[in-house]
Amino acid sequence: MLTIAYIGNGKSTNRYHLPFSTQLSDKIKIKTIYSRSGKSDWTPIEGVQYTTNIDDIYNDPEIQLVVVTTPSSSHYPLAKEGLLRGKNMLVEKPFTETVEQAQELFTLAKEKNLFVQSYQNxxxxxxxxxxxxxxxxxxxxxxxxxxxxxxxxxxxxxxxxxxxxxxxxxxxxxxxxxxxxxxxxxxxxxxxxxxxxxxxxxxxxxxxxxxxxxxxxxxxxxxxxxxxxxxxxxxxxxxxxxxxxxxxxxxxxxxxxxxxxxxxxxxxxxxxxxxxxxxxxxxxxxxxxxxxxxxxDYSRFYEDVYQTIINKQDKVVKDDQTLLQIKxxxxxxxxxx
Missing domain, CATH: 3.30.360.10 (Dihydrodipicolinate Reductase; domain 2)
Structure with a gap:
């Protein structure tokens, strides 16, 4: 089972992620969703913890993957923070603003033996x-x-x-x-x-x-x-x-x-x-x-991520593909x- 948390509780999380990650209930567990304000127009999911304290994600050893769905300018700093706190990271598009930022995240993930990838659904x-x-x-x-x-x-x-x-x-x-x-x-x-x-x-x-x-x-x-x-x-x-x-x-x-x-x-x-x-x-x-x-079927992307993190299969979105795109x-x- 892959246990997931989301940073962001707006349209991106609720429209473009949760309908697909929840389709794989035999493989994926959604545990925590963080938002700064704690407010949302979306219906909460039963059994999911909603929090305004991001440390509820970083300090939870059960959470294996953190998905960043916040505005684009925050993708790089949040992905970097998550890697530094020891979490695998899936980041909404665009992955980063610059090639330099993207390369830094890929290098950091490799050093820490962690997964980081863009959500190319x-x-x-x-x-x-x-x-x-x-x-x-x-x-x-x-x-x-x-x-x-x-x-x-x-x-x-x-x-x-x-x-x-x-x-x-x-x-x-x-x-x-x-x-x-x-x-x-x-x-x-x-x-x-x-x-x-x-x-x-x-x-x-x-x-x-x-x-x-x-x-x-x-x-x-x-x-x-x-x-x-x-x-x-x-x-x-x-x-x-x-x-x-x-x-x-x-x-x-x-x-x-x-x-x-x-x-x-x-x-x-x-x-x-x-x-x-x-x-x-x-x-x-x-x-x-x-x-x-x-x-x-966008749930196939979450299947790919599951196979990479849990079964150690190769990443579907290669680092060099993301670097070329941002270039x-x-x-x-x-x-x-």
């Missing part, structure tokens, strides 16, 4: 898993281009925000999509970034377009706050065809409706969400077909102010 997004299935079917032939989009129409957010690197759009959202690219394709040969403040200097970063090159393959990671009509979640082009997945993973959609992973159809795509695969086969015959979506985030924002 979107490796288990339905659309991303489906894209992998399509690529590995080889129906597209050699892959030439892949576009990833994560768009919003929320102009009020950048209109009422000022610039902060750790809280920028690039750090807050490319930490998902860049990790997906790095986890599947590895380190790129070249990277070109177009990261903008569409409303001018001093305002939040509200647009980015990152192009990563892997030989002849170009992977584009794009996002904007000003897309009234969102672009497809994924578009793939190969020598023999294309694949378009219009809609994103539905787990977050269901969570916002308080439709939980305990439901059999939680996060499951309906036929209208399936992507379209169009290709020419080896006999030059034309095909167009719907691809049944893979099922996304690209740093480089992409260095011209902003």
């Amino acid at each position: 979107r490796r288990y997004d339905s659309d991303f898993l489906t894209v992998q299935k399509v690529i590995e079917s080889n129906k597209l032939g050699d892959l030439l281009e892949l576009e990833m989009h994560f768009d919003y129409f929320r102009p009020e957010v950048p209109e009422n925000s000022t610039y902060s690197r750790i809280d920028s759009f690039l750090y807050g959202h490319a930490c998902h999509t860049l990790d997906q690219v790095i986890s599947y394709f590895g380190e790129p040969d070249e990277v070109y970034s177009d990261v903008r403040q569409l409303l001018g200097k001093g305002r939040m970063n509200d647009y980015f377009d990152l192009d990563l090159y892997y030989g002849k393959l170009k992977v584009s990671v794009k996002s904007s706050y000003f897309r009234l009509t969102p672009r497809p979640s994924f578009i793939l082009y190969g020598k023999k065809g294309s694949f378009v997945k219009e809609t994103t993973d539905r787990q977050e959609e269901h969570l916002k409706q308080f439709y939980m992973p305990t439901e059999a159809d939680f996060g499951v795509d309906l036929p209208q969400h399936y992507g379209t695969l169009t290709y020419m086969d080896d006999d030059n015959n034309y095909h167009q077909e719907k691809v049944i979506s893979e099922v996304g 690209l985030l740093e480089e992409g924002t260095k011209h902003l102010s």
